[in-house]
Amino acid sequence: MEERLTHRGVENTLFSHDGIHDSQTHLAAPSYFYQQLAQEIELNKRTGETFSLIRVIFKPVKSKGHVLEGMVSAADILYFSEALKDITRKQDCVARVGLNECVILIRAELENVESLLSRLLNSKNLTVDNSLKVSCSTVQYQVGEKALTILNRLDTVSLSTR
Numbered sequence: 001m002e003e004r005l006t007h008r009g010v011e012n013t014l015f016s017h018d019g020i021h022d023s024q025t026h027l028a029a030p031s032y033f034y035q036q037l038a039q040e041i042e043l044n045k046r047t048g049e050t051f052s053l054i055r056v057i058f059k060p061v062k063s064k065g066h067v068l069e070g071m072v073s074a075a076d077i078l079y080f081s082e083a084l085k086d087i088t089r090k091q092d093c094v095a096r097v098g099l100n101e102c103v104i105l106i107r108a109e110l111e112n113v114e115s116l117l118s119r120l121l122n123s124k125n126l127t128v129d130n131s132l133k134v135s136c137s138t139v140q141y142q143v144g145e146k147a148l149t150i151l152n153r154l155d156t157v158s159l160s161t162r
Helices: 030-047 074-087 110-122 147-156
Strands: 052-060 093-098 101-106 132-140
Touching (some): 030 093, 030 101, 030 147, 052 074, 052 147, 074 093, 074 110
Antiparallel strands (some): 052 101, 052 132
């Protein structure tokens, strides 16, 4: 599992003072994402409307395609997050939940989720001039599932790459 953003020290805060946005990328902060996930589960109980989660992991690569263990540069993270916002819809909740990990909460039918997943894996903009390797996985909410259960299931699903 990727290092979580909430483990950073006070001297290096990664979230705006309101706790809603990641201050580096302006994507949703983990606390806001978890709140949105809980609301979506409650909405499903009332309306039966389905939703899915897409996990997106990005790692730096060398020119020959080998994944590096080092950190992604701040500029690459910013370019990646802007490209991610361009690919997704405004109503999708896109959150940065790890140093190199984002989760998208998408309210849509499975075929729309698959379409977004395909766009994510094939987008040239997300790779920031081929300096990043992008991997994705997705799960659909199952009736009665708790937030932690669906997140654990998302963590165990195999990642796809292009």
